[in-house]
Amino acid sequence: MTEKKKILIRIGSLRHGGAEKVLVTFLKNLPEDKYEIDLLLNLYSGKYLSEVPKWINVIYINKGEMITTNRLQDIPEKAARVIFQKVLKEFPDLLYTLILKDKKYDIEFAAIHGMRDEILHSTNHSSKKIVWIHNDLSQVKEYTDEEIRKFFGFDSIMVISKKIEKIFHDLARNETEKQKIVKIYNPLDTKEILTKAEQPVINYQFDDKIPTFISVGTVFPQKGFDRLLRVHKKLLDEGFLHKILIVGDGYDFENIKNLKTELGVDDTATMLGFTDNPYPYFKNADYYILSSRYEGFPTVLFEAITLRKKIIATEVSGVNEMLNNGELGLIVENSEEGIYLGMKSAFTEPEFFSRFNVKLENYTMPFNLDHSVSRIVTVLDEL
Structure with missing residues (x-):
């Protein structure tokens, strides 16, 4: 032996x-x-x-x-x-x-x-x-x-x-x-993601009438959750009613939580903290939003693709590769303005996202x- x-x-x-x-x-x-x-x-x-x-x-x-x-x-x-x-x-x-x-x-x-x-x-x-x-x-x-x-x-x-x-x-x-x-x-284990997504949502209420944008990740400045919350506030001020759900924990958690309060969006933005099973939240949300300033290869998009989510992502390393150069989701400029325009298009051009749904339905993951x-x-x- x-x-x-x-x-x-x-x-x-x-x-x-x-x-x-x-x-x-x-x-x-x-x-x-x-x-x-x-x-x-x-x-x-x-x-x-x-x-x-x-x-x-x-x-x-x-x-x-x-x-x-x-x-x-x-x-x-x-x-x-x-x-x-x-x-x-x-x-x-x-x-x-x-x-x-x-x-x-x-x-x-x-x-x-x-x-x-x-x-x-x-x-x-x-x-x-x-x-x-x-x-x-x-x-x-x-x-x-x-x-x-x-x-x-x-x-x-x-x-x-x-x-x-x-x-x-x-x-x-x-x-x-x-x-x-x-x-x-x-x-990454596709079967595990699909199985865990079937479990019930805990400590959060989704509303069929109000679209929810979910973002999952460690709460570090790298992830751009501050940009996401400022865009959320701007869109609300323009009359686009929606919710933000941030799932994750990290050393920047208190700063982002304080920013949420400062912006006056505590009623529409939720910081759930860490959960060992984020997939039911993915499944029930309307959009996945990646607001990162930089990444290596955002494997969270693999999870969003597996669960056939409508995706908006900043153009950071790995995103073009993961989203087939924009075939599987909307890739936006890596800036607050980019995130704003991407999220706004979900309200003003919802039909634009239906083409991603068609691609995702027939997509086989290379990972x-x-x-x-x-x-x-x-x-x-x-x-």
């Missing part, structure tokens, strides 16, 4: 983000008999913890719920966690000795780009290194070309869209570096779960 490959996977936590969801879906579909996996979390926290297969060994640096506020009573614990993580990052010998017990790995895998330095500075020099890039880093201020080039220190760079693939290809200096770049669409998992497995096996 072949000895199992020993793999260390690193991610911050298993909170409710797209990359976390994708990682857990991947782990659930991995063959148990081929690998011995340690999953190292900076924080043992998150809604997806319970979904990690039992055969995977979960290790952590800190434990407890994520602290997203700056309340006085939370500051000591928050500071202690940050300091401990920084010490282990600065002195990786301590991490590998104290927490990982000097275990030797065949592969070390950064499941998000933010784990780049932790994996590249591993004391396990003989291991092969992989990174999974979920974001268009060219849109992130601190990621200069020089910073992005550091990812070529990995043996394999997995990217999730053509746009991200192009960014890395353009920065590659030779054929060897180009061969490190592998485009693999995110593994296949088994295919994505087998591609990632091939990367692991060939290193």
Whole structure:
């Protein structure tokens, strides 16, 4: 019997983000008999913890719920966690000795780009290194070309869209570096989405007479929920009655909630917080709206397409690819004005959206779960 490959996977936590969801879906579909996996979390926290297969060994640096506020009573614990993580990052010998017990790995895998330095500075020099890039880093201020080039220190760079693939290809200096770049669409489970969408809606009332625009995602500035709420207010002022439903949580939650109150739209805009099953809300809403400032490959659109939603999306990385260059949904300029014009067209030109419905009814998704998992497995096996 072949000895199992020993793999260390690193991610911050298993909170409710797209990359976390994708990682857990991947782990659930991995063959148990081929690998011995340690999953190292900076924080043992998150809604997806319970979904990690039992055969995977979960290790952590800190434990407890994520602290997203700056309340006085939370500051000591928050500071202690940050300091401990920084010490282990600065002195990786301590991490590998104290927490990982000097275990030797065949592969070390950064499941998000933010784990780049932790994996590249591993004391396990003989291991092969992989990174999974979920974001268009060219849109992130601190990621200069020089910073992005550091990812070529990995043996394999997995990217999730053509746009991200192009960014890395353009920065590659030779054929060897180009061969490190592998485009693999995110593994997502269509059957799970359709099954979960049949469950009842909780804590929200849809109104057949008032259209609802839903947006789902971690509440970060990246997602543009502030832009969405300002457009919502403007359209209401112009007499277009509708509702906004934001599903998700994150460190910007209180800011967006306060903005909602400041704009005076508490009666028409709802922030539901996190739910481990957003699909019944998707199913009952009239439109899916992606208001993001930047993305890597917005897998949430995969979910909206699976549930045959009318889609309005800002032109960020992955959107043209996901929406077949505008065949499956309306792609708008990446600005507040773009979002405004897109949403307004839902009221002034509803027939325009019916052509998307026809396309969606007969559309077969190219993003296949088994295919994505087998591609990632091939990367692991060939290193």
